[in-house]
Amino acid sequence: MARLKWGMIGGGEGSQIGPAHRLGALADGHFDLVAGALDHRPEAGRAYARQLGVAPDRAYGDWKEMLAAERDRADRLDLVTVATPNATHYEISKAFLEAGINVLCEKPMTVTVAEGEDLVRTAARTGRICAVNYCYSAYPMVRQARAMVRAGEIGRVRLVVTSFSHGHHGDATDADNPRVRWRYDPAMAGVSGQFADCGIHALHMASFICDDEVESLSADFASTIPSRVLEDDAMVNFRMARGTVGRLWTSSVAIGRQHGFDIQVFGETGGLRWASEQPNQLIHTPVGGRTQIIEKGEGGLHDDAKRLSRVAIAHPEGFPLAVANIYCDLADTIRGSARDGLPLAASGLRSIAAIHAAVASAKAGGAWQDARPPMFR
Ligand code: NAI
Numbered sequence: 001m002a003r004l005k006w007g008m009i010g011g012g013e014g015s016q017i018g019p020a021h022r023l024g025a026l027a028d029g030h031f032d033l034v035a036g037a038l039d040h041r042p043e044a045g046r047a048y049a050r051q052l053g054v055a056p057d058r059a060y061g062d063w064k065e066m067l068a069a070e071r072d073r074a075d076r077l078d079l080v081t082v083a084t085p086n087a088t089h090y091e092i093s094k095a096f097l098e099a100g101i102n103v104l105c106e107k108p109m110t111v112t113v114a115e116g117e118d119l120v121r122t123a124a125r126t127g128r129i130c131a132v133n134y135c136y137s138a139y140p141m142v143r144q145a146r147a148m149v150r151a152g153e154i155g156r157v158r159l160v161v162t163s164f165s166h167g168h169h170g171d172a173t174d175a176d177n178p179r180v181r182w183r184y185d186p187a188m189a190g191v192s193g194q195f196a197d198c199g200i201h202a203l204h205m206a207s208f209i210c211d212d213e214v215e216s217l218s219a220d221f222a223s224t225i226p227s228r229v230l231e232d233d234a235m236v237n238f239r240m241a242r243g244t245v246g247r248l249w250t251s252s253v254a255i256g257r258q259h260g261f262d263i264q265v266f267g268e269t270g271g272l273r274w275a276s277e278q279p280n281q282l283i284h285t286p287v288g289g290r291t292q293i294i295e296k297g298e299g300g301l302h303d304d305a306k307r308l309s310r311v312a313i314a315h316p317e318g319f320p321l322a323v324a325n326i327y328c329d330l331a332d333t334i335r336g337s338a339r340d341g342l343p344l345a346a347s348g349l350r351s352i353a354a355i356h357a358a359v360a361s362a363k364a365g366g367a368w369q370d371a372r373p374p375m376f377r
Helices: 018-026 042-051 063-070 086-098 113-126 140-150 178-184 194-210 303-307 319-334 345-363
Strands: 004-010 031-037 079-083 102-105 130-132 157-165 214-222 233-240 245-251 261-267 270-275 281-286 292-295
Touching (some): 004 063, 018 031, 031 063, 086 102, 113 130, 113 345, 130 345, 140 303, 214 345, 233 345
Parallel strands (some): 004 079, 157 245
Antiparallel strands (some): 270 281, 281 292
16 A cells, blocks of 8 residues: 655644654554654754655745645645644645645644634535544544443443643743743634643543533633733533533643543443543443453454554553554545544534633633534534
């Protein structure tokens, strides 16, 4: 099978998410990194792309130069990943979709709901894939949880409780570090800080595992470091279309919590628990029964969890391989076998609508808001 040609925008040297994309995309032999505009500093971006093995004529100083040079090549890109700060996602993703190139966009997909709706429409009109990197949903045991809910193994889901709370922006003396600061600056991050940065992973995970959509929410936001314009802590209550009650806490000042992403799903006949810091294990308690640990790689897993487990049972299989699972699903989808778990622009749009609903709710003292994008109401 021919390898797919992959380009990257952002994710330069020292960036947080860039390495996970490269480890993930290159893990299974589906993609080759052939082009990149990796850094907001043109020379640094060109140099780093060359260091990664990109040919000098495809190591670009910025994404517009990359688009102009790549769009008419015979050996054009099959996929471009957009891993720049949030405010740039829309313009870059739209331009590459319009040029007929599939996109994997980092979350949050866009800053405004109108932009999100436009990307959904642009993907449909161009017939290109616009995926969003909700990579936690590609851990094998998250896929197992979703398959168990779909198979009715915990009955109708009554309640989902999730948190994505870490303490890595809790040091007020580091608040001016440029890599931290942009996340709380509306010009770079949009209308929300921590909820848009981490909370939407948790919200997406709730929808993903419950196989349901968030319809309404109520939010309380706080900027616990006063120099921050945007929130660094949020509590969000939500309701899903099939009546499931949701609770979500997200924070970046919870000192002592490391990655801090976990989810519990409580159904009529059982409960499930998964945490990103122990990603190989899914905890299952049937009603009236004993708590059991389901391990990645053991026998009897649902097909999707089996397919995405690579290394032997009990060996750690971490974050870059979850990202690799997104790239595997993308490779299959690009080659014509669409993968149902792959998060697409519609999921990205739902998150943006939820962000705006949460901001409106927080401003209105927690008043409940419709969390659905207008085009899906
Ligand atoms: P970062 O600040 O660590 O790195 C950003 C990188 O993009 C830098 O290399 C910078 O030079 C480059 N860049 C900035 N503007 C650019 C432009 N116009 N053209 C080309 N390169 C440009 O940021 P980080 O944490 O890597 O975040 C990037 C994106 O990834 C954000 O949207 C963030 O929300 C998302 N993210 C997603 C995660 C996930 O779990 N899916 C985890 C961490 C970040």
